[in-house]
Amino acid sequence: MKYVLCFLMVISTSCAQKKAKIQGETAWQIAKNAEFKDATTSPLTKKDLKNFKGLDFFKLDSSFVVKAHLKRTPDSKWFNMKTTTDRLSKERIFGIISFNINGEAFELNVYQGQELMQTEGYEDYLFLPFLDNTNGEESYGGGRYIDLRIPKGDSIEVDFNKAYNPLCVYNEKYSCPIVPRVNYIDTEVRAGVKNFKK
Structure with missing residues (x-):
């Protein structure tokens, strides 16, 4: 059981690391970048969205x-x-x-x-x-x-x-x-x- 918990913790940590943190100095900048990164709200073309890191x-x-x-x-x-x-x-x-x-x-x-x-x-x-x-x-x-x-x-x-x-x-x-x-x-x-x- 202990090994299973360790394994799950390793997987969840590596997944969290893979999910890039949304950039921004302020709450407004973070919100803007979140809007642009989200395919349902982003004004970007599909091509630009694919490579988007942040404004x-x-x-x-x-x-x-x-x-x-x-x-x-x-x-x-x-x-x-x-x-x-x-x-x-x-x-x-x-x-x-x-x-x-x-x-x-x-x-x-x-x-x-x-x-x-x-x-x-x-x-x-x-x-x-x-x-x-x-x-x-x-x-x-x-x-x-x-x-x-x-x-x-x-x-x-x-x-x-x-x-x-x-x-x-x-x-x-x-x-x-x-x-x-x-x-x-x-x-x-x-x-x-x-x-x-x-």
Whole structure:
């Protein structure tokens, strides 16, 4: 009986070692990598999924976690945001956020999607697409996204360490909103997900 238990322990230990640990410095990075590794949730093509080890992230940097002032724009009109396909995404500018990164002042539009407003669990969802000076080099050329929620007041935390690539970077079957040129900030946002190298 003792030998059987030893044998079972050896097998279970070697199996655990074979199962690769999901990479990531933070809970958000680990969750992203877990989503990409799981065939049922991954946006990757079958070929890329086969060789996927983990997303490439910039080093975690607290200077890219900013407290922004939100100026709401309740009278903004709905418009059709272009995407990477023929689909148009019905959006409106929910507000303008102003913030500082390393002593420099910036502003970005924050958007609200009409379809998501009517989706359970996403009623308070805000969409922050942006372009910066790492695009086309260290990060994806078309810019990146950050998910936000409507705050109670006029202050909102924006963590650029949670900036991620549009799904169409990984698979052409996705339809992704194109970042409006107005949402360009003239600095290097060396935080969040880097460009995807196949």
